Amino acid sequence: MFKTNVGGIDRILRIVAGLALIALTLTGxxxxxxxxxxxxxxxxxxxxxxxxxxxxxxxxxxxx
Structure with a gap:
């Protein structure tokens, strides 16, 4: 369905950054x-x- 164009390190950094932003928002x-x-x-x-x-x-x- 989607063409894979995000590699290993890029993928890990995206996931970590996304989770960090969401966690910071949830903690206020x-x-x-x-x-x-x-x-x-x-x-x-x-x-x-x-x-x-x-x-x-x-x-x-x-x-x-």
């Missing part, structure tokens, strides 16, 4: 804008980023 340390963390979390979990597709980026290693 930052405002509601922290819910934007859902975007990197979702793209990290799906290993696909629509913006990467638009600009032609791919951080996945090539398959042999």
């Amino acid at each position: 340390m930052i405002g509601v804008w922290g819910w934007i963390g859902v975007v990197p979390l979702a793209t990290g979990l799906m290993s696909s980023c629509p913006l990467y597709s638009i600009v032609g980026l791919n951080t996945c290693p090539m398959k042999s």
Whole structure:
């Protein structure tokens, strides 16, 4: 369904950043804008980023 274009380190960083923003929002340390963390979390979990597709980026290693 989605083309995989998010590689290993990129994926881990997206998931960690997304979870951190959501956690900070839930604890009240930052405002509601922290819910934007859902975007990197979702793209990290799906290993696909629509913006990467638009600009032609791919951080996945090539398959042999």
